[in-house]
Amino acid sequence: MANNAEAAAQPAVRLEHVSKKIGRKTIIDDLSFDIYGGEVFGFLGPNGAGKTTTIRMIVGLMRMTQGNIYIQGHSIKGDFKQAIRQVGAIVENPEMYKFLTGYQNLIHYARMIPGISKERILEVIKLVELQGRIHEKVKHYSLGMRQRLGVAQALLHHPSVLILDEPTNGLDPQGIHDLRNYLHNLSREEHVAIIVSSHLLSEMQLMCDRIGIIQKGKLIGVETVNDFIEKGSSKVRIQVDDGRLAAQTVKDKLAIDAVFIDDTTLEVPVEHEKIPVVVDTLVVSKIKIYSVIAVAKSLEDRFLEVTGGKSVE
Amino acid sequence: MSNFVGLLQNENMKIYRRSSAKVMMIILLGLILAAGLIIRFGSDQPKSDPHWKQTLIQDNKVNQKQLAQMKGNKQVANYLKKTIAINKYRIEHNLKPSPGETIWNFMEDAAGNLILVISVFTIIVVSTSIASEFDTGTIKLLLIRPIYRTEILLSKYISALLFTVVCLITLFIASWLLGGLLFGFGGVNEAHLVYDHGTVYQSSWTLAIWKGYLLNCVSLFMTVTFAGLIASVFRNGGLAIGLSIFTMMASSIVITLLGRYDWVKYVLFANTDLTQYTTGTPIRDEMTLGFSLAVLAVYYILFIFIGWAFYTRRDIKA
Known part of the structure; x- marks a missing residue:
């Protein structure tokens, strides 16, 4: 046209x-x-x-x-x-x-x-x-x-x-x-x-x-x-040898509320650019890292986040 | 303008493609047939009277006597005067009255009763046309076109009135054919005698039948407009159909009961029967044709305006 x-x-x-x-x-x-x-x-x-x-x-x-x-x-x-x-x-x-x-x-x-x-x-x-x-x-x-x-x-x-x-x-x-x-x-x-x-x-x-x-x-x-x-807060899921220790370390050193999922997994809410910092911190603390996976957010998660997860008032 | 023709085509399509339109046409034709058969075979057809002039002279003597004794009852007096005048005219002009039912009598009888049926049908058509689109939700797709709601409503109203015209033409043709078959086409050329303020003259039966249709349609026209108003305001077809048919049926009884009150002349249904000024007697003496036409016009404008205002202004939530 x-x-x-x-x-x-x-x-x-x-x-x-x-x-x-x-x-x-x-x-x-x-x-x-x-x-x-x-x-x-x-x-x-x-x-x-x-x-x-x-x-x-x-x-x-x-x-x-x-x-x-x-x-x-x-x-x-x-x-x-x-x-x-x-x-x-x-x-x-x-x-x-x-x-x-x-x-x-x-x-x-x-x-x-x-x-x-x-x-x-x-x-x-x-x-x-x-x-x-x-x-x-x-x-x-x-x-x-x-x-x-x-x-x-x-x-x-x-x-x-x-x-x-x-x-x-x-x-x-x-x-x-x-x-x-x-x-x-x-x-x-x-x-x-x-x-x-x-x-x-x-x-x-x-x-x-x-x-x-x-x-x-x-x-x-x-x-x-x-x-x-x-725009929604992104998350990474990290597999380590000791999940409890790793979560505590991230909390102490970076003041990020990492969530301990099970013995070998933790979830860290962190912006994309800061993921290497988290990894560095864990490495320095002698924690073994097996994998780092960015948890993709769907529109649905974001939608529920924005609207507070409620439907009809 | 071509756009409006398209709208009428649309509304016509929606009226006649419904199965209810076919059912109505079948009922109409069935009723005409039933009426014809009942009149033809329900009573014996009297034989032709060779001494009809003497009979009429005899009749008129009796009528004159009755008229002389009459006091007060204007309606009966008028009827007697009319009969006497027409009988005289027949004798003078050598016009033999047909014995029993003729094709034209039958059409006249059929018109009086079946226009009421056509009224009911048109009320159903106009109410369905306006209100049903809100029930089915089709109104949403109808009103998002480059056409004002006024034009849509007008096309619905006009196509409903065209439905009346189609019914009237069907009634005319069907009752003419059936009347001819049952009572003989021989009477087709018979003259129609009109009594008008003391004088009698000959006129065409076709004209007389259509004049009858028109006079009967005044009530139809107002009731159908009323149904359209209710359908536009309440968006409820059942309510519009029920209320307007009830009003139409109940009106004649109520009007007769209220006949002694002065204000009854301002009631719509006291004015819809215009034959009260041609062949009948007005409900109240002070009423004239002009008065009734004025009252009808006021009601009509009111109906149209309120219906239009509601249809074009209210939000569509269907």
Whole structure:
């Protein structure tokens, strides 16, 4: 695309001090962040944190009490048609008309946006591999097929912002793999901004470039997936001849709270750069070292760490 | 504009692809058939009367006598005057009254009762169209398109009213065909005699039937709009269907009971039956056609505005 550089300057989706109050309760509290074209943005948070409410405000299904949301520079409040035109979405489950066929469902949505050709509809059907059963009624579809039909309707009009709530729900491992590849292609090649929310954290780790964590309606942080994981305190697991002595030594000499795991193993919470210092100290103290393993942290560990391991309040 | 045609196509697809639409059409046709068979075979068709002019003169003498004795009851007096005038017109113009049921009589009878059925069907259609998308969750995918909620609601309302038109055309064609088959197509060219403020003139039966449809549809139109309002406000199809059918059925009884109170004329259902100004008697003497039309307009604007405000403003949590 020619206007990549230009598009990159302007965020595809911008949330500005967005708040939502229902009655006296504040559901969303002063949320601000940007999402750019060409990235897959993961929206993380425990149940009830406000993920779905935020997504509903982005697509105009709910009104915000304060603030504004811009999609490609168009306000969803003031310029709804221009803003929503850029968006393809599945909000929660892909609920389609069950008494219509998959094809009739797509025709239905195609009629609502000008410029969608019959070829485009067929192209999208092929993309989600529903060619064989597109003329069957949706009530006979499996959850995975409905999910794929949902993706198809979201892609019909070449959106520059794609919002998928729990997109891997109901897909088999092969389907998840294919979807992941497809989303990567969309973001890299067509410069689409993709917002994904999921409870499957391992899935998010593979799929997303950046993630935003929301808890109790507040944004805790927006970071790249790698930064996010590495920022967490890393740990090394060291195998020695005398675990008890080694743990005591590290505590005494380096003032690090090493954990004695068993007779021959200890775990030391230490930053990456300081691992040699720990090893040196142990060597000097004549402790025999058999192995040093960095304990990799998953997004899930980090997520639980950040959100305090709680789900619904 | 082409966009709005697309929306109507969508709503029509969602109305007619449901199995309930087919069931409604079958019920409608079944009821027309049942009515025809009952009228045709339930009673003996009287034979043609060769001395019909004498019979009519006799009838009119009796009617005149009754009219002279009448005091107060305007409705009956009007009916007698009308019968006398039409009988006179028949004698003068040599127009023999058809014995028993004719194709046109049958259509007139069928219209009166079956438009009530069509009202119920349209109430179901409009309530389902507006409210069911909240139950199934499809409303979320429907409203995230570059189309204002006002346009969506309007397309649902209009397509429901188009459903009424489809039903009326079905009713007209089916009752014409059945009427012809059961009572003979011979009566097709018969003139329709209209009594209007003391004078009688000839008119087309087709026109008269459609005029009847239209007058009966005033009540349908208001009740369907009311159902749409309830469906928009409460997002509950069952409630909208139940409440509007109940209101429609109960209204005539309640209005009759309240007839002696002055304020009854401001009640919606005291004004939906416009035949009270053509062939009947107004519920209260001071009511006029213009008054009823004004009352109907006020209710209509109120229904539309409240329904619209709720549909377009409230958050979608489905």
